[in-house]
């Protein structure tokens with residue numbers, strides 16, 4: 001495994017030295033297959049980490065393991081000083097592929113408020129009866145303002161664009177002022193401008209609130225200027241470090257154990273060439 005803790009050019013250490021998440025020699029097995037193993041990772045408050053890798057590599061699995069949603073086959077994951085635990089109140093989570101159909105009439109503001117009502121892990125449940133205290137509404141408004149959604153927060157969510165819905169879902173995850181923000185492919189299906197916009201919002205939130213961000217993405221390019229470090233998941237292992245340290249021909253070839261070429265386009269984009277199919281290259285090795 002490549003890990004910058006032993007790299008000659010270490011990642012600048014954020015102000016706090018106490019990790020908010022510590023992953024130690026962790027492994028996950030699903031359906032009799034080793035998804036990844038010997039994973040070591042330390043996340044500091046205020047850090048923005050992108051979890052990258054090909055389809056099926058185990059990115060969502062890594063996020064879910066850190067959220068205590070999946071059991072480990074080996075190792076430990078410590079979150080805020082305790083073993084990773086499902087439903088931690090200090091974690092805001094936006095699961096993969098959530099969107100609202102056009103006929104959903106619930107206002108965006110109500111979707112954000114659900115983050116305070118205990119229905120924030122999973123699809124919104126029928127609206128719970130609750131008292132609209134001034135404090136509650138102030139928290140909801142603060143989260144809406146943070147993601148820049150105040151102009152459309154009172155419209156039915158089903159009428160909003162994918163990018164607008166995504167901002168409101170992030171606001172829902174933010175409403176309890178979490179210390180960790182876990183976002184599974186929040187940029188999926190957005191155009192480039194919206195990807196960069198949402199990434200910028202997340203970056204700003206993390207700077208202002210010191211929340212650690214774990215963001216699963218397929219493409220590093222829209223978030224390149226926002227992230228501190230990347231966690232590249234491939235071939236059952238991870239590589240961790242700054243994008244320019246990890247997304248290199250040398251590191252990715254070592255990770256995949258096959259020649260990979262990393263090209264830099266004239267517009268600054270990074271292109272990874274020769275990435276093997278994850279299913280064929282690693283997961284074909286079933287555990288006995």
Ligand SMILES: Nc1ncnc2c1ncn2[C@@H]1O[C@H](COP(=O)(O)OP(=O)(O)OP(=O)(O)O)[C@@H](O)[C@H]1O
Pocket residue numbers: 030031035053054055056057058059060061062283
């Ligand atoms: N509950 C499960 N039981 C068995 N296998 C599973 C289960 N959940 C996920 N997997 C498998 O684990 C592997 C990793 O899945 P995961 O969703 O973490 O990948 P990913 O990198 O997030 O992929 P994608 O980019 O396609 O979302 C995949 O091969 C998937 O089929």
